[in-house]
Structure formats: C-alpha cells, structure tokens
Amino acid sequence: MSTISISNFITVDATLFSSKSSTINPCFSHKFPPSSRPRKSPTLVFSCSSGAELSSAAEDEWLKKLPEKKKPLYSHSLPCVEAWLRNLGFFQSKEDRAVWFVEKPAWHAQLSLDVTDLNIRYLKSGPGNLEKDVERRFSYALSREDIENAILGGP
Numbered sequence: 001m002s003t004i005s006i007s008n009f010i011t012v013d014a015t016l017f018s019s020k021s022s023t024i025n026p027c028f029s030h031k032f033p034p035s036s037r038p039r040k041s042p043t044l045v046f047s048c049s050s051g052a053e054l055s056s057a058a059e060d061e062w063l064k065k066l067p068e069k070k071k072p073l074y075s076h077s078l079p080c081v082e083a084w085l086r087n088l089g090f091f092q093s094k095e096d097r098a099v100w101f102v103e104k105p106a107w108h109a110q111l112s113l114d115v116t117d118l119n120i121r122y123l124k125s126g127p128g129n130l131e132k133d134v135e136r137r138f139s140y141a142l143s144r145e146d147i148e149n150a151i152l153g154g155p
Contacts, residue, residue, distance in 0.1 A: 059083050069145035073118065076144065085111070088148065107154050116140075118147060122155035130155055 062083035093099040100111040108126025112119040118138045124130040134155040
C-alpha cells in the first residue's frame with residue numbers, strides 16, 4: 001500500500017485520493033475499492049507550532065489539576081505533567097516535544113518522556129565534574145513526589 005507524506009505529522013493513505021484528480025477529497029466520500037481485509041480509519045495528527053506557549057493562567061489551571069503528589073505519574077494527564085515540569089524549571093525542546101531540558105547551578109540535564117518510562121540524562125557538558133553523561137530511568141508507576149525528588153537530587 002502506498003502512502004503520501006504531507007508533512008512530518010500527517011500521513012495519508014493513497015486511497016483517500018480520487019482517481020479522477022490529484023486532490024484529497026475533503027469529505028472522504030470516495031468509494032474505496034473492495035478489500036478482503038478491513039481498512040483502518042485514517043488518523044490525522046496535529047501539532048501546535050513549536051513556538052506556542054501556554055499562558056500563565058492556563059499553566060496555573062493545569063497545576064491546580066495535578067493529582068496529589070503520592071499518585072503514580074501514569075495517573076497524570078500530559079498537560080499536567082508538562083505544567084509540572086515547567087514549574088520545576090524545565091523547558092521543552094522545539095525539535096522534539098517529548099524532550100525537556102533543565103539547567104541547575106550544579107548540573108544540566110535532558111529529560112525524555114518515553115513510551116514506557118521517564119528518562120533523565122545528566123550531561124557532562126554542564127557544570128560539575130561528571131566524567132560522562134549519567135542516565136537514569138523511572139517507571140511512570142512511581143509517584144510524582146518520588147520522581148521529583150530523584151530528578152532534583154541530581155547525578
């Protein structure tokens with residue numbers, strides 16, 4: 001099956017194109033050819049522009065919605081986790097929205113929100129005397145409080 005990549009975020013199945021023109025049918029009313037297997041519905045993924053930032057009022061709202069600190073991180077919504085990280089001093093990468101950075105006086109770190117766990121890498125290029133990058137992984141089953149204490153404890 002051929003696909004056509006429209007952007008970094010949207011991939012459209014070629015069967016969504018009309019056979020008579022090269023434009024996408026806006027209503028997706030094109031009759032699909034019969035198939036022996038069911039087709040998956042197309043999934044469109046939209047992303048905010050990398051420069052978009054939440055207003056401080058919206059940020060405060062997400063911080064108010066944080067579950068209690070003893071709850072596992074998997075019980076937090078993504079906007080709440082993002083607001084929590086910003087509140088800790090992290091800033092989000094413009095290239096990869098799952099990557100965050102923090103610069104503390106004694107160390108610098110890169111945090112990644114991976115599918116199965118949270119990964120933090122303390123960078124030897126930052127202040128301090130690390131001989132190499134130090135990497136730690138934390139399960140989302142740990143409480144927000146435990147993860148926060150472990151991360152902010154540094155390398």
